[in-house]
Amino acid sequence: MEFNFDFRRLLLFAILLGGFALLGGFSKPELPPESLHQAARVYKAWFFCMAIFTLGAASFSLVDHWAGTIEPVNLRPVYVLLGGLLMLAGGLWLRSLKQSVESPQKVVAQSFMHAPARRVPPFQRA
Numbered sequence: 486m487e488f489n490f491d492f493r494r495l496l497l498f499a500i501l502l503g504g505f506a507l508l509g510g511f512s513k514p515e516l517p518p519e520s521l522h523q524a525a526r527v528y529k530a531w532f533f534c535m536a537i538f539t540l541g542a543a544s545f546s547l548v549d550h551w552a553g554t555i556e557p558v559n560l561r562p563v564y565v566l567l568g569g570l571l572m573l574a575g576g577l578w579l580r581s582l583k584q585s586v587e588s589p590q591k592v593v594a595q596s597f598m599h600a601p602a603r604r605v606p607p608f609q610r611a
Contacts, residue, residue, distance in 0.1 A: 486550045494546045501542040501572070510538060510579055514586040522586055534579035541571025 505511065513531055516524055545568030550560040 486548060488547045489549045490547065497546040498542055501546060502539065505538055505542070505572075505576070508576070509583070510535060510576070514583045516586060520586065527582070527586055530582055531579070534575050534582060536575075537578070538572050538575030541568045541573075541575060544568030544571060 514527055516522060516527060544564045548561070548564045548568075550564060551557045552560055
């Protein structure tokens with residue numbers, strides 16, 4: 486595996502990261518003050534989303550891999566596919582993370598175990 490820092494590939498890498506930045510990928514999720522989420526865990530998940538997308542963009546644009554000695558074969562299509570999948574996973578994970586953190590929490594007032602019981606009339610003798 487080797488990296489190819491050709492101008493076109495660097496430009497593609499910059500465009501991918503710029504698109505991710507325009508979609509808000511490099512900005513931390515805003516935690517509301519009454520949030521049920523722990524800030525450290527949210528920021529750790531955000532960092533992993535960002536890292537997955539960045540590694541996917543690098544795999545998509547910068548990596549070359551030649552295999553074989555007699556008739557070498559370029560494995561770049563595999564790295565392009567892997568990079569695309571990593572970018573998709575990082576983007577979807579970041580989107581779901583931001584939606585779950587930044588949207589208002591629905592707090593359940595009662596669980597199903599403590600639901601109010603129906604009033605049953607007492608047994609009456611005839």
